[in-house]
Amino acid sequence: MSLEKRYARIEQEVHASCDACGRDAREVKIIGVSKTVGLDAVAQAVAAGIHDFGENRPDELARKHDAFPDERWHFIGNIQSRQLSSVVGRACLIHSLCTLRHAEKIDRLAEGLGIVQDVLIEVNDGEPNKQGVQPDELYDMLMACSKLSHIRVCGLMTMAVRGSLEDARATFCDLRILRDTMQSKLERSGVQGADLHELSMGMSEDYLEAIPQGATMVRVGRAIFSDDYAL
Numbered sequence: 735m736s737l738e739k740r741y742a743r744i745e746q747e748v749h750a751s752c753d754a755c756g757r758d759a760r761e762v763k764i765i766g767v768s769k770t771v772g773l774d775a776v777a778q779a780v781a782a783g784i785h786d787f788g789e790n791r792p793d794e795l796a797r798k799h800d801a802f803p804d805e806r807w808h809f810i811g812n813i814q815s816r817q818l819s820s821v822v823g824r825a826c827l828i829h830s831l832c833t834l835r836h837a838e839k840i841d842r843l844a845e846g847l848g849i850v851q852d853v854l855i856e857v858n859d860g861e862p863n864k865q866g867v868q869p870d871e872l873y874d875m876l877m878a879c880s881k882l883s884h885i886r887v888c889g890l891m892t893m894a895v896r897g898s899l900e901d902a903r904a905t906f907c908d909l910r911i912l913r914d915t916m917q918s919k920l921e922r923s924g925v926q927g928a929d930l931h932e933l934s935m936g937m938s939e940d941y942l943e944a945i946p947q948g949a950t951m952v953r954v955g956r957a958i959f960s961d962d963y964a965l
């Protein structure tokens with residue numbers, strides 16, 4: 735199946751899932767995770783109508799962004815302090831902010847560029863070895879970020895453990911509840927302009943579980959870019 739056909743199929747399924755749960759499909763952005771493919775495949779994807787791309791390595795994000803500067807590039811990988819300068823300003827959204835130290839560094843870099851960098855905070859779903867802020871530490875992190883004037887926290891991101899759709903659904907449901915709780919806590923604390931509307935959750939295997947739970951962004955790699963991924 736061609737990339738164009740695979741993407742059309744995924745778009746259709748996103749639409750059907752939105753219809754089934756009473757959501758507007760325009761609320762759900764499909765991010766094409768291009769981390770394993772080259773510039774040719776990105777060009778094909780653009781021709782197929784994809785304009786949001788996800789990358790997990792700063793050097794690749796920089797290379798692809800600079801080749802396709804009119805597309806939107808999302809950074810979804812582990813943050814390493816030294817490489818943040820390749821990401822800030824190029825990424826329309828950093829999905830994987832996990833520490834206050836990195837938030838402060840992003841804030842300084844963004845200030846230097848005269849921009850406000852949009853970010854999501856990655857939440858750990860309870861797996862001991864994965865990155866992400868623990869739910870019970872999230873409020874303090876959000877309060878600290880609200881004092882940095884060159885980053886804007888737009889919502890939350892998580893990765894579900896692979897293998898069980900039921901567990902994935904529970905992870906996504908938890909993230910939405912956590913978001914709702916945090917949103918009202920921030921409002922009660924008088925944080926101006928707090929708006930955690932984005933929920934970045936769901937990948938090739940589980941994006942159809944994420945949509946009924948409120949995902950506003952699904953990050954789909956193999957199902958779009960891999961010939962042999964069974965749709």
Ligand SMILES: *Cc1c(COP(=O)(O)O)cnc(C)c1O
Binds near residue numbers: 939955
């Ligand atoms: C690779 C990756 C994806 C896409 O995974 P697929 O299973 O290929 O859809 C999504 N999110 C993150 C953070 C990733 O690293």
